[in-house]
Amino acid sequence: MKLLRAAPIIRFLIPKLHQTMSRSLSTGVFQNSQPLNYRAGGRVQPVDSVGQEQAYEPSTGRVIATFACSGEKEVNEAIQSAKTAFKIWRQKSGMERSRVLLEAARIIRERSEELATMETINNGKSIFEARVDIEISWQTLEYYAGLAGSMAGQHVQLPGGSFGYTRREPLGVCVGIGAWNYPFQIACWKSGPALACGNAMVYKPSPFTPITVVLLAEIFTEAGAPPGLFNVVQGAAATGEFLCKHAEVAKISFTGSVPTGSKIMEMASKGIKPVTLELGGKSPLIIFSDSNFDNAVNGALMANFLTQGQVCCNGTRVFVQRDILQKFTEEVVKKVAKIKIGDPLLEDTRMGPLINRPQLEKVLAFVKGAKEQVSCLAVKMVKRNQTHHEVSLSPIGECRDDMTCVKEEIFGPVMSILPFDTEEEVLERANNTTYGLAAGVFSRFELCFNTSTLNRKI
Numbered sequence: 001m002k003l004l005r006a007a008p009i010i011r012f013l014i015p016k017l018h019q020t021m022s023r024s025l026s027t028g029v030f031q032n033s034q035p036l037n038y039r040a041g042g043r044v045q046p047v048d049s050v051g052q053e054q055a056y057e058p059s060t061g062r063v064i065a066t067f068a069c070s071g072e073k074e075v076n077e078a079i080q081s082a083k084t085a086f087k088i089w090r091q092k093s094g095m096e097r098s099r100v101l102l103e104a105a106r107i108i109r110e111r112s113e114e115l116a117t118m119e120t121i122n123n124g125k126s127i128f129e130a131r132v133d134i135e136i137s138w139q140t141l142e143y144y145a146g147l148a149g150s151m152a153g154q155h156v157q158l159p160g161g162s163f164g165y166t167r168r169e170p171l172g173v174c175v176g177i178g179a180w181n182y183p184f185q186i187a188c189w190k191s192g193p194a195l196a197c198g199n200a201m202v203y204k205p206s207p208f209t210p211i212t213v214v215l216l217a218e219i220f221t222e223a224g225a226p227p228g229l230f231n232v233v234q235g236a237a238a239t240g241e242f243l244c245k246h247a248e249v250a251k252i253s254f255t256g257s258v259p260t261g262s263k264i265m266e267m268a269s270k271g272i273k274p275v276t277l278e279l280g281g282k283s284p285l286i287i288f289s290d291s292n293f294d295n296a297v298n299g300a301l302m303a304n305f306l307t308q309g310q311v312c313c314n315g316t317r318v319f320v321q322r323d324i325l326q327k328f329t330e331e332v333v334k335k336v337a338k339i340k341i342g343d344p345l346l347e348d349t350r351m352g353p354l355i356n357r358p359q360l361e362k363v364l365a366f367v368k369g370a371k372e373q374v375s376c377l378a379v380k381m382v383k384r385n386q387t388h389h390e391v392s393l394s395p396i397g398e399c400r401d402d403m404t405c406v407k408e409e410i411f412g413p414v415m416s417i418l419p420f421d422t423e424e425e426v427l428e429r430a431n432n433t434t435y436g437l438a439a440g441v442f443s444r445f446e447l448c449f450n451t452s453t454l455n456r457k458i
């Protein structure tokens with residue numbers, strides 16, 4: 001049974017204003033002291049390791065966790081733990097599985113402020129955004145809980161009164177490997193459908209963000225999942241490879257970059273394992289001059305600066321119809337200047353730091369390269385914060401399709417603005433990318449589009 005895939009469409013989420021809740025943690029305080037691996041229903045230290053990693057609090061650059069990367073033996077232990085739970089879980093009815101997922105969703109909702117705070121500390125995104133992430137996380141589990149009870153096979157009438165039927169059966173032990181930009185949410189996207197369908201899971205988060213997924217593992221146990229149903233191994237590429245190559249893994253669900261996705265597919269092919277890949281993007285956002293101007297500007301800001309621009313489906317190639325180009329660029333620059341950058345745990349902060357120093361350097365190199373490619377380029381460095389993982393907001397004026405910053409995924413707060421004249425021209429250019437992930441259109445006309453072909457219906 002395949003894991004279900006989230007719709008690859010930009011959703012212009014309007015974050016809700018949440019009630020301010022009391023928090024015991026502030027920036028610069030949290031220090032992890034517990035094991036970060038999880039198997040057989042509890043936190044454990046790995047039985048072997050392939051090196052060590054450190055996780056940081058991006059807003060201060062402090063090390064908040066030092067942990068061993070799980071070796072081959074520990075990966076095997078986690079898979080055996082999942083196998084044990086699978087034997088119990090696969091016998092449960094959909095309704096029984098649904099109850100556990102609904103209870104997990106309820107606990108997440110109840111603990112959402114604590115979870116959002118931890119996500120902010122380890123990832124750097126503003127608490128304002130992290131709350132939305134946690135809300136989407138429990139909604140994801142609720143959604144799959146809703147499907148669990150109604151999954152059924154088919155009955156096929158055959159000649160002579162015979163019949164055939166199909167059953168939907170779980171695969172077994174599924175592996176989830178996640179990225180660092182939405183640590184808790186990605187773990188829910190993967191575990192929700194896998195567990196709802198009767199599978200067990202071993203999950204490996206990014207070594208940059210090891211903290212919150214272990215809280216999810218504890219929540220599943222508290223919700224009534226059999227011990228071993230959802231396990232966590234920590235580590236980087238080597239640990240991920242042990243997981244992908246393990247003979248008893250039935251399926252791999254991966255979220256991350258295109259180069260890693262390609263390696264995962266290759267490893268999976270050796271064991272003829274099905275894979276689900278959620279990879280990077282360089283998505284177009286097309287703004288026609290007839291669109292509601294304020295909506296379009298706000299949409300472009302969200303599609304470029306959410307989570308400091310570190311979002312897979314961001315609309316980073318912003319195509320703007322030429323007659324509104326100047327007005328649009330001026331308005332974006334004005335609004336970007338007002339985005340409050342700072343301590344991500346403060347209520348009014350809307351942008352925190354990038355995930356780490358290498359990511360910041362990568363982003364700044366793209367901006368520098370863009371300046372070199374176009375002499376009249378307007379790069380607006382609006383503001384930098386004072387911590388060591390500074391953020392620069394850089395809407396880049398009048399880019400060309402052949403520029404590196406337009407072709408490659410930057411994964412940072414950089415918006416490339418590209419003028420266009422006609423609908424036919426922009427559809428051609430929007431689709432001219434090696435990535436296929438999301439797309440957005442602002443217009444007053446009725447539109448239909450998919451990730452590979454954009455068609456405008458009047």
Ligand SMILES: NC(=O)c1ccc[n+]([C@@H]2O[C@H](COP(=O)([O-])OP(=O)(O)OC[C@H]3O[C@@H](n4cnc5c(N)ncnc54)[C@H](O)[C@@H]3O)[C@@H](O)[C@H]2O)c1
Binds near residue numbers: 237258280
């Ligand atoms: N499409 C989506 O839904 C989605 C969502 C979030 C992020 N992303 C993409 O993720 C990328 C950013 O995340 P990242 O930097 O963590 O990506 P990444 O590819 O570097 O790492 C992703 C995960 O893969 C692991 N990994 C690395 N090498 C591996 C290997 N050889 N074998 C097995 N596992 C391995 C990492 O440890 C991490 O857990 C961006 O490209 C972004 O667009 C996509």
Ligand SMILES: C[N+](C)(C)CCCC=O
Binds near residue numbers: 310
């Ligand atoms: C659609 N969300 C909620 C912004 C999540 C996107 C995750 C991709 O990086």
